[in-house]
Amino acid sequence: MRIYDFELEVVYSTNKTLVGTQEPADKAVQKALEPGVSSFELISRISPWWALFKLQIEPESFVLRTIYPLRAERGFDPAAGPGPIMGALEFTQDITEDYAAVLFFQMLILGASFASSLVLFSVLYVIIRRAARTIAKRAEEKERLERELHQNEKLASMGRTVASIAHEIRNPLGIIRGTAELLLKRSQGQDDPPQNDPQTKLLGAIHEESKRLSQTVNDFLDYARPRTPLKVEVNLSRVLDQALAFWERETSDQKVRIVNEVAPGHVVLGDKDLIYRAVYNVLANALQAMKGPGEIRISVEREGSDTTLSVHDSGPGIDQSVKNKLMDPFFTTKEAGTGLGLSIVYTIMLSHNGRLSIDNHPRGGALVRMTFPDPKSDPGG
Numbered sequence: 001m002r003i004y005d006f007e008l009e010v011v012y013s014t015n016k017t018l019v020g021t022q023e024p025a026d027k028a029v030q031k032a033l034e035p036g037v038s039s040f041e042l043i044s045r046i047s048p049w050w051a052l053f054k055l056q057i058e059p060e061s062f063v064l065r066t067i068y069p070l071r072a073e074r075g076f077d078p079a080a081g082p083g084p085i086m087g088a089l090e091f092t093q094d095i096t097e098d099y100a101a102v103l104f105f106q107m108l109i110l111g112a113s114f115a116s117s118l119v120l121f122s123v124l125y126v127i128i129r130r131a132a133r134t135i136a137k138r139a140e141e142k143e144r145l146e147r148e149l150h151q152n153e154k155l156a157s158m159g160r161t162v163a164s165i166a167h168e169i170r171n172p173l174g175i176i177r178g179t180a181e182l183l184l185k186r187s188q189g190q191d192d193p194p195q196n197d198p199q200t201k202l203l204g205a206i207h208e209e210s211k212r213l214s215q216t217v218n219d220f221l222d223y224a225r226p227r228t229p230l231k232v233e234v235n236l237s238r239v240l241d242q243a244l245a246f247w248e249r250e251t252s253d254q255k256v257r258i259v260n261e262v263a264p265g266h267v268v269l270g271d272k273d274l275i276y277r278a279v280y281n282v283l284a285n286a287l288q289a290m291k292g293p294g295e296i297r298i299s300v301e302r303e304g305s306d307t308t309l310s311v312h313d314s315g316p317g318i319d320q321s322v323k324n325k326l327m328d329p330f331f332t333t334k335e336a337g338t339g340l341g342l343s344i345v346y347t348i349m350l351s352h353n354g355r356l357s358i359d360n361h362p363r364g365g366a367l368v369r370m371t372f373p374d375p376k377s378d379p380g381g
């Protein structure tokens with residue numbers, strides 16, 4: 001505490017060395033003496049921001065200084081007004097401890113807000129992640145449905161054209177095939193069958209080619225007029241043996257090893273002829289993709305209530321850029337292909353409430369998976 005007189009001289013101070021000096025007087029003291037204005041100021045030795053992060057604040061870091069005009073007493077009459085100014089009174093007080101307490105509460109509030117924001121942010125993050133996953137799943141589903149719709153539209157419009165053309169071709173083709181067969185039998189039935197006779201060779205070629213052509217025409221008709229599948233118990237290994245027998249000659253000519261891991265007794269509910277057709281097409285693709293020697297591995301697995309027949313070949317595998325088009329009708333990468341094989345397989349699997357997937361095997365080559373639903377739980381069965 002200090003008291004100043006009109007000459008700005010310290011006449012009283014708790015610090016005795018300042019008595020008689022003018023050293024501590026400044027503008028604030030002058031203001032208290034002349035216009036009689038009281039004032040106060042906070043003197044801080046360190047920045048309040050820096051103080052926020054300090055564990056220990058030294059004493060006298062924050063000091064409150066207050067200066068009042070010192071007036072003469074005029075008795076107790078309020079009407080008499082304030083007395084004349086006699087000097088100035090200065091108080092300085094170390095408020096570091098109080099200030100530190102306020103700072104501590106500020107830190108507490110800051111910490112609490114930060115923690116609650118963190119919790120809120122984490123909750124929001126989890127919600128957004130979940131929403132994004134759901135949206136992605138829906139988009140995928142939508143894309144799948146659109147693909148199916150697109151496929152069905154194509155099926156419907158092309159189906160009619162293809163059916164009429166195929167129908168027109170089938171009858172004359174049947175006559176050509178029958179006649180060739182008859183002539184071939186006649187020439188083979190002779191006492192001395194002329195095996196190397198050029199005419200018999202030509203007849204054989206006509207018979208073979210017309211047989212192949214009938215197969216193609218039948219493919220077209222299968223595609224164009226997909227029939228409603230029967231719902232009877234079908235033994236998968238028997239259908240597989242039948243399809244493998246059909247491709248036996250190509251398999252041995254190409255030197256392809258067949259690894260058949262399908263144990264007898266796997267039964268699915270469906271149409272034997274259509275399932276045969278599907279397996280036949282998948283095997284044809286595998287043989288054509290390999291072009292030469294290799295291996296075709298066939299297996300069956302049960303996943304829950306579904307039965308999946310897998311065909312894994314050692315060919316070049318699926319080109320990822322065309323993966324989404326493989327099941328489109330008329331999509332082919334082969335010179336002599338019609339591009340109907342997988343489209344027919346897909347339609348057959350759909351009509352059985354099943355699924356078809358074609359992708360690359362982790363060990364290389366293509367992996368085709370035909371999944372049939374559980375025969376017992378089939379709603380239509």
Ligand SMILES: Nc1ncnc2c1ncn2[C@@H]1O[C@H](COP(=O)(O)OP(=O)(O)OP(=O)(O)O)[C@@H](O)[C@H]1O
Pocket residue numbers: 281285286289313315316317318319326327331332333334336337338339340341342343366
């Ligand atoms: N096992 C496989 N390995 C590699 N690519 C395959 C395989 N199976 C199918 N593909 C690709 O899918 C395309 C479409 O097959 P899809 O069976 O529908 O028609 P295609 O075999 O070309 O003709 P089609 O079966 O009518 O004679 C093929 O052209 C081929 O590029």
Ligand SMILES: [Mg+2]
Pocket residue numbers: 281284285337340341342
């Ligand atoms: Mg094919």
